[in-house]
Amino acid sequence: MGTDSRERMVRSAAYLFRERGYSGTGFRDVIAHSGAPRGSIYHHFPGGKAQLAEEAVRYAGEFLNAGIEAATQGEDAASAVEAFVGWWRQVLIKSEYRAGCPVVAVTVEAHDDAPQLAAVAAAAFDRWQDTLATGLGNAGVSDERAGRLARLIVAAVEGATILCRAHRDVAPLDEVVAELKEMTRLAAAP
Known part of the structure; x- marks a missing residue:
């Protein structure tokens, strides 16, 4: 069984979690959405739904982080905020x-029987914060302030x-973004 079906299942799980949540998404849903062969999900994810969720969270975390990294290469602190938010805005409207x-979704539904899910989610949030903090630092925000602002950006946008x-x-997102951009501009000012 190829890795293509495995990757499709991971992407499908991430997609379904964002609309249905962790509890509302089952293996059957992932198989139907991904088009993968039924038996392949048990082959690729012998650890069950928790293993699939772990990999879906990693995938989603890396996907968004790649966008943040690409957009935070400039010298404008507000572009770091824009990078984190632009994708969410499109997702909300399109869906x-x-x-x-x-x-x-996985974080709020992580249960005691799968504590690794909270740890994987925390790692994704930390990665976004680190990437945003680096972009803010490159734009002239002090390292200490950049770290705090990055955490605020992630928390506020979520x-x-x-x-x-x-x-x-989308008004709540637009309003939060306007404030965050202003805050980052002021933090980067000499």
Whole structure:
């Protein structure tokens, strides 16, 4: 069984978690969405749903981090905020406010029987924060302040995404982004 079906299942799990949550997504759903052969999911994920979720969170974390890295190469501190938010805005609108963050979905539903899920989610959040902090630092924000701002950006954007889903409107995200961009500009000012 090829890695192609394995990768499709991981991507499908991440996609489904962001719309249905961890508890609302089963192996059957992942198989149907990915088009992978039924037996392959048990072959590739002998650790069960928790193993699949772990890999889906890693995949989602790396996917978003790659976008942040690419967009934070400039000297404008606000571009780091824009990089983190642009993708979420598109996802919310395109999904008609059904999709959120798969990392958040797995985090809030991580159970005692799968403590590794919280650790993998924390690692994804930390990676985003580190990448954002580096971009902010490159734009002139002090290292100490860049780390705090990066954590604030991740927390604010994730919270705003939830508000957008509840209100079925991107206004909460747009408002949070405007404030974060202003804050980062001021932090980078000499």
